[in-house]
Amino acid sequence: MKARIGHIASNTFREAVRDRVLYNLIAFALLMSGAAILVGQISIDIERLVVVNLGLTAVSLFGVVIAIFIGIGLVSKEIEKKTLYTVLSRPVRRWEFIVGKFFGLAGTLAVNTFFMAIGVFAALLYVSHQFQASDGWILVALYFIVLQFLIVTSLALLFSSFSSPLLSAVFAFSLFIIGSFAEDLRGFAAMAHGLGRWLATGAAYLVPNLSALNVINSVAHAQPVSSQLILANSVYALLYAGMALCGAVLIFERRDLK
Amino acid sequence: MRLTRFQPIAISAACNVFGNGENRRSKPGRSRLAYNCGVERGSSSAGSFGASSHLISGMAAIEILGLEKIYSVGFWRKTPKCALKPLDLRVEEGEIFGFLGPNGAGKTTTLKLLMGLVFPTSGTAKILGREIDDPVVKAQIGFLPEQPYFYDYLTARELLEYYAELSGVDAGVRSAKVRQVLDRVGLHDAANLQLRKFSKGMLQRAGIAQAIVHDPKLLFFDEPMSGLDPMGRREVRDLMEELKREGKTVFFSTHILSDAEALCDRVAIIHQGELKGVGAVAELTSSVAGQVEVAWRGGAVPASLKSLVIESHVAGEMVRALISEDKQDAMLDGLRREGLRIISLTPVRSSLEEYYLRRVQPSMASAGARS
Amino acid sequence: MKPSSRITVIASGMLVVCLAASVVTLRKIDTIRKGATLEEVLYITSPKVLKRLSLGYNGLLADIYWTRAVQYFGRNFHDETGKYTLLAPLLEITTALDPQLIVAYEYGANFLAPAVPGGAGMPEQAIELTEYGIRNNPDNWRLYYDLGFIYYQDLKDYKKAAEAFERGSEVPGAHPWLKLLAALMAEHAGDIQTSRLLWTATYENSADKNIRANAAAHLRALQVDQDVPALEELASKYHERTGHWPGSFRELAEAGMIPGMPVDPLGKPYKLMADGRVVVGDPDDLPFIQKGIPEGYKPPPKPKVLPIE
Numbered sequence: 001m002k003a004r005i006g007h008i009a010s011n012t013f014r015e016a017v018r019d020r021v022l023y024n025l026i027a028f029a030l031l032m033s034g035a036a037i038l039v040g041q042i043s044i045d046i047e048r049l050v051v052v053n054l055g056l057t058a059v060s061l062f063g064v065v066i067a068i069f070i071g072i073g074l075v076s077k078e079i080e081k082k083t084l085y086t087v088l089s090r091p092v093r094r095w096e097f098i099v100g101k102f103f104g105l106a107g108t109l110a111v112n113t114f115f116m117a118i119g120v121f122a123a124l125l126y127v128s129h130q131f132q133a134s135d136g137w138i139l140v141a142l143y144f145i146v147l148q149f150l151i152v153t154s155l156a157l158l159f160s161s162f163s164s165p166l167l168s169a170v171f172a173f174s175l176f177i178i179g180s181f182a183e184d185l186r187g188f189a190a191m192a193h194g195l196g197r198w199l200a201t202g203a204a205y206l207v208p209n210l211s212a213l214n215v216i217n218s219v220a221h222a223q224p225v226s227s228q229l230i231l232a233n234s235v236y237a238l239l240y241a242g243m244a245l246c247g248a249v250l251i252f253e254r255r256d257l258k
Numbered sequence: 259m260r261l262t263r264f265q266p267i268a269i270s271a272a273c274n275v276f277g278n279g280e281n282r283r284s285k286p287g288r289s290r291l292a293y294n295c296g297v298e299r300g301s302s303s304a305g306s307f308g309a310s311s312h313l314i315s316g317m318a319a320i321e322i323l324g325l326e327k328i329y330s331v332g333f334w335r336k337t338p339k340c341a342l343k344p345l346d347l348r349v350e351e352g353e354i355f356g357f358l359g360p361n362g363a364g365k366t367t368t369l370k371l372l373m374g375l376v377f378p379t380s381g382t383a384k385i386l387g388r389e390i391d392d393p394v395v396k397a398q399i400g401f402l403p404e405q406p407y408f409y410d411y412l413t414a415r416e417l418l419e420y421y422a423e424l425s426g427v428d429a430g431v432r433s434a435k436v437r438q439v440l441d442r443v444g445l446h447d448a449a450n451l452q453l454r455k456f457s458k459g460m461l462q463r464a465g466i467a468q469a470i471v472h473d474p475k476l477l478f479f480d481e482p483m484s485g486l487d488p489m490g491r492r493e494v495r496d497l498m499e500e501l502k503r504e505g506k507t508v509f510f511s512t513h514i515l516s517d518a519e520a521l522c523d524r525v526a527i528i529h530q531g532e533l534k535g536v537g538a539v540a541e542l543t544s545s546v547a548g549q550v551e552v553a554w555r556g557g558a559v560p561a562s563l564k565s566l567v568i569e570s571h572v573a574g575e576m577v578r579a580l581i582s583e584d585k586q587d588a589m590l591d592g593l594r595r596e597g598l599r600i601i602s603l604t605p606v607r608s609s610l611e612e613y614y615l616r617r618v619q620p621s622m623a624s625a626g627a628r629s
Numbered sequence: 630m631k632p633s634s635r636i637t638v639i640a641s642g643m644l645v646v647c648l649a650a651s652v653v654t655l656r657k658i659d660t661i662r663k664g665a666t667l668e669e670v671l672y673i674t675s676p677k678v679l680k681r682l683s684l685g686y687n688g689l690l691a692d693i694y695w696t697r698a699v700q701y702f703g704r705n706f707h708d709e710t711g712k713y714t715l716l717a718p719l720l721e722i723t724t725a726l727d728p729q730l731i732v733a734y735e736y737g738a739n740f741l742a743p744a745v746p747g748g749a750g751m752p753e754q755a756i757e758l759t760e761y762g763i764r765n766n767p768d769n770w771r772l773y774y775d776l777g778f779i780y781y782q783d784l785k786d787y788k789k790a791a792e793a794f795e796r797g798s799e800v801p802g803a804h805p806w807l808k809l810l811a812a813l814m815a816e817h818a819g820d821i822q823t824s825r826l827l828w829t830a831t832y833e834n835s836a837d838k839n840i841r842a843n844a845a846a847h848l849r850a851l852q853v854d855q856d857v858p859a860l861e862e863l864a865s866k867y868h869e870r871t872g873h874w875p876g877s878f879r880e881l882a883e884a885g886m887i888p889g890m891p892v893d894p895l896g897k898p899y900k901l902m903a904d905g906r907v908v909v910g911d912p913d914d915l916p917f918i919q920k921g922i923p924e925g926y927k928p929p930p931k932p933k934v935l936p937i938e
Binding site: 228243247 | 632633636637640641643644647648650651652654655657658659661662669693696697699700
């Protein structure tokens with residue numbers, strides 16, 4: 001069982017790589033280099049700020065775009081192209097397929113983030129000429145970004161299991177935007193009354209809490225991140241991704257592959 | 259009366275296997291008892307065809323009981339579309355079974371139901387005596403879908419390795435098996451070529467390769483010859499016969515009757531989701547009224563033999579005459595007496611095509627009348 | 630041949646468990662991150678850049694920041710911190726993103742300008758904010774009113790207040806009181822009646838419930854500030870007449886000096902002290918009073934502004 005999931009995951013990774021996904025790293029590298037050089041010309045004291053802010057935001061956005069674009073096709077493309085037929089006629093369970101795909105894409109994003117992290121730190125070194133102790137928090141921010149990818153990937157996969165690529169992209173992207181304002185949504189819900197309050201509260205808790213995973217600004221200002229938050233966010237991301245995957249499995253298990 | 263080509267199959271009495279229960283002579287070793295060939299449900303009686311039938315003991319390779327699939331089409335008002343009416347079918351181990359029918363008849367639906375890709379509305383099916391989704395079963399079947407498309411970013415070797423992994427082929431022997439299979443289907447030179455560069459024929463071969471790489475007992479092919487040139491089709495036919503010789507069971511669907519006639523032990527005919535006929539090819543294409551066609555070099559039928567001849571036809575230097583089977587010896591003697599050179603002696607049989615059209619046409623005609 | 634029921638059960642069960650657990654974790658995260666989103670506001674050094682970054686969706690972003698400002702204000706109100714440090718940046722960013730969000734300027738006038746604990750204690754910033762609002766909304770008379778209000782209430786600059794009211798009165802459709810207020814500034818700025826007029830104007834012209842509650846509290850305080858000296862004067866007269874201070878209000882009533890038992894605007898009876906001073910029964914309920922405060926009374930860190938009925 002584990003072996004099959006592993007094989008599906010590594011094949012998904014291979015597909016992403018051969019689809020030239022990793023070329024996005026080139027665009028990223030250009031962006032970071034350009035920013036680092038430009039910023040070095042502006043006034044002192046904010047170069048670090050700009051590099052960290054820009055770098056981490058780019059890592060986050062590039063990754064989310066990749067997660068959505070590849071994620072929406074993970075299942076629907078296989079059904080459309082009928083490559084799934086020869087896979088499922090083998091002793092591969094449908095849920096193993098979903099889980100394998102998830103790990104494949106998550107792994108791709110993790111590798112992608114790793115290389116981007118190197119880029120960010122390289123740019124940081126260029127403008128600051130040395131690392132500070134507080135730069136360690138950037139790693140936490142990157143870890144949170146990876147957690148965010150897990151959530152977005154699982155959502156894209158969920159939508160891919162029943163919906164066309166276009167709709168999946170719209171849903172996933174919408175949830176990403178709303179999730180980035182999840183805390184505000186909860187505040188909103190707290191101020192509403194009656195039926196609206198119930199609906200808003202329900203929605204506010206179902207939407208992924210991506211705003212808590214965004215500590216980019218804080219680490220840019222060299223603020224520490226509480227270990228409580230690190231733990232809570234990790235647990236939350238795993239639970240949320242698990243939830244979306246269960247949904248995907250439930251849907252895919254009973255789907256007729258026409 | 260159509261004069262048909264030679265088929266090296268035993269002569270048997272004309273028999274419409276359907277519910278007539280007429281006496282048949284069965285060729286030893288080739289015939290099988292045909293169960294459940296009725297269209298109506300519930301006619302699942304065994305042994306209804308006379309004492310001469312052979313009883314098959316043990317488990318069937320494929321056993322389908324009342325398998326039905328109704329799709330609900332449409333977003334708002336769900337209109338039901340029946341893709342497969344309740345189907346009863348049994349396929350024995352070691353035979354090549356052909357599933358015939360026009361396009362849209364329900365062949366692919368049946369295969370998908372057997373592969374577990376779609377779920378039946380009712381009915382069951384068992385493969386090798388087990389449930390369809392049993393992983394033990396899945397490790398022993400190979401599937402080649404219609405017009406297959408594989409991960410085109412992989413090379414042939416990588417594709418087969420991947421599929422072998424998924425089918426649980428032991429890591430130690432995997433590479434060897436992959437190489438073996440690639441050689442067998444003739445893709446040895448293209449092993450490291452990405453599939454996106456493959457021609458249609460090469461893709462089909464890759465498809466067969468992935469179906470056999472894990473050495474399964476049963477093979478399911480959906481239109482395996484489609485889109486192939488005559489040489490490709492010949493290769494696939496040879497391969498299928500090879501597989502049968504290795505003791506494997508092959509279940510394939512096609513709408514090309516000549517392939518079915520050449521390869522299959524038994525066939526089933528399906529049309530508009532309904533099973534129209536099942537039987538051994540031998541029996542379905544049995545000869546008509548014991549007639550024989552004699553051909554000799556000459557210009558006309560000799561007067562002394564004219565009484566024996568039912569029909570005759572002259573083409574160039576050759577005469578073909580249709581005679582009754584029991585007059586066969588008299589005819590041959592007569593021709594020799596006349597000093598004529600005999601070219602061939604052929605039993606006259608209805609072809610599978612005729613049988614097929616008989617089964618399919620009434621429904622097509624009535625469908626035409628309805629619409 | 631059917632979808633595996635085992636998988637269905639396991640997956641459904643896991644789904645429910647994960648959902649429940651995620652909600653619990655979410656609440657935990659919210660408490661950990663209390664106010665963290667808001668504090669990020671301190672890091673936005675340039676609202677103009679933020680406006681450009683919002684790629685044209687500044688209206689939506691303004692609404693989000695406004696919602697945060699209201700929540701922030703409400704939370705601080707209820708948390709008894711009495712501090713409104715983030716109010717200024719929140720309002721500045723909101724109005725930078727959407728200069729036509731009038732209610733934001735009103736908040737500035739009512740809660741940014743007043744001294745702690747009633748407000749953030751930043752009258753200059755409030756003035757700047759309101760002037761910015763006037764520049765962007767020159768035809769909105771309310772903003773001139775707000776400006777005059779700040780000068781009057783918190784800076785006690787009656788001349789500038791008069792100017793603001795005067796400017797406002799010239800806007801077409803302006804409230805007729807603006808002209809009146811401009812005139813009053815000249816001579817009767819210190820009068821309680823003027824104050825009353827202003828707070829009544831605020832109360833009646835604002836739709837926001839926080840602003841109205843605040844105005845109502847001020848009006849109640851003004852009432853007390855009128856009542857207490859009046860009552861103390863009566864007590865003094867009684868003392869003159871009888872030679873001793875009245876023991877309770879009943880004596881004054883029996884002497885025909887007051888029609889009944891005097892109560893404060895919330896209905897609680899005033900207390901008469903032995904030395905003739907009058908104090909309110911429950912000073913916590915009446916923030917902003919300047920008279921009638923019991924001796925040694927320490928006001929709570931944040932004023933208890935009751936919701937209006």
